[in-house]
Amino acid sequence: MQYSFKRKPEWLRKKISFSINKELESLLEQHNISTVCQEAMCPNISECFSKKQATFFIMGTECTRRCTFCAVDKGHPKPLDHQEPANIAKAVKIMGLRHVVITSPTRDDLSDGGAQHFCKTVQAIKDMDNSIVVEILIPDLQEDKDSIKQIANSDADIVAHNLETIPRLYHIRKGASYKRSLNVLKMLKEYNSKIATKSGIMVGLGEKRDEVLELMQHLLDVGCEYFSIGQYLQPTQKHENIVEYVHPSEFETLRIIGLDMGFRYIQSSPYTRSSYMAHEYLEHQNG
Template identity: 50%
Template sequence: MKKPAWLNKKIDLKVCRALKLLLKDLNLHTICEEAHCPNISECFSKKRATFLILGDICTRNCLFCGVKKGRPKPVDSEEPDRVAEAVYRLSLRHVVITSVTRDDLPDGGAEHFAKTIFSIREKMKNIIIEVLIPDFKGNKRAIKKVIEAKPDIIGHNLETVPRLYSYVRSMANYSRSLEVLKNIKTLTKGIYAKSALMLGLGEREEEVLEVFKALRGVNCDFLSIGQYLPPSLKAFPVKEYIHPNKFNYYKKKALALGFLYVASGPYVRSSYQAEEYLR
């Protein structure tokens, strides 16, 4: 499908150079690079990045994602300290940490998330820490382990409507992911819950609105809604390009349900301009 006029963002690798050098120096990964995010120039030029921990190889087979799939390498125990060092060098006030899914680990990598949060807090006292976690196979103890590290925001993305799970993320489970978000809110107080949806995978409007209601039903606070853009020719094909007016419509519908903040637009991603959600 030919891209419409409103999807015209260009990637400028020159403005990414400084941040790429820092990441190389500290041997760190970002989801910005691994998932081929279209916002990478904009964010890297402002010294913002979403760090990808637990390696760069995912054990899941989601067809919409550009991250490498396969057998991951052993967990790097020094990675949390290197992430903290990067956060310190960049003088970040709001940092987002995500990971590949590690179904090969007993706790899914929850302990590594906690260690990363602790390492950042030791370096930077006054910083907002947001983590975007996998489903940990629904392991409640793993979720609690992340909660006990006291990040400010915990995100878990539903990604799409339940009908499409078997097509685009067959190793995930919609009900399980919804339960993860529910647990974030029931196991603690004072931590915000966040989720995200991609549009253009073949979903119907009524299905999208039902997901909004389901998210509010588990007290999800924040929502990101963006256009799905295939990261490669092998990825799941885009079925529809959503007009910006439609994104505005969805934003109004979501806010009316009680979300505290909704970002909705073609280039919105779950960690894009993340600092705006708490403002």
């Protein structure tokens, strides 16, 4: 495949304040903590960091899979840092966060995919302050029943697992399966019907509206309540090409249709990411 950059339209030219980033980066470095905001080169990094919002990236910064759209490093992950759950809890306290999002690279090298480490991190935060809302964004854990059951029965308030794209384009998700990811979301509800589940996709990769609507129905069929839609942005020339920049009006159309279909809350805009303004999902669940 030949890779190339596509010129951004005006609505996608967001300014990044590096001075704001450095302040929070310094705090995170003191506690040996990474954020997905940094690792995935998120365009919302200045906005979120200025509001003292961040999505913590646990279990290292290297992924065992090689998805062609993702900016996270690929390779051989390091052993788990068993002090990490406590360090994350300390950072949450220092930053004064009330809604915490935790995610990780895919760790196929671990027997449980990292499920226990997720649970320990959630517990460390809840032990510090049980009123803090904790959301975790998990990989597919290779659809392992025991691992998914651990996650479902953790103290997490929301568990997210992203489908990322429509079935026809799943070749960009190396080592993943659309059916497997749907089953993960289904199993979470089977193990704990009270837990809130969430998923998200990128658009601009060549999908059609009817394909997106079909995906949305698949999510509703497995009990998923929350959904996010954002524009795919090519991290570098070596990553998957952008087919189109979707107009903001189409994002709004999809949001309205999705709410009518039955989702509790949807964020849908060019700059939406699965963890962006995460606190709004629970705040608007009855809106």
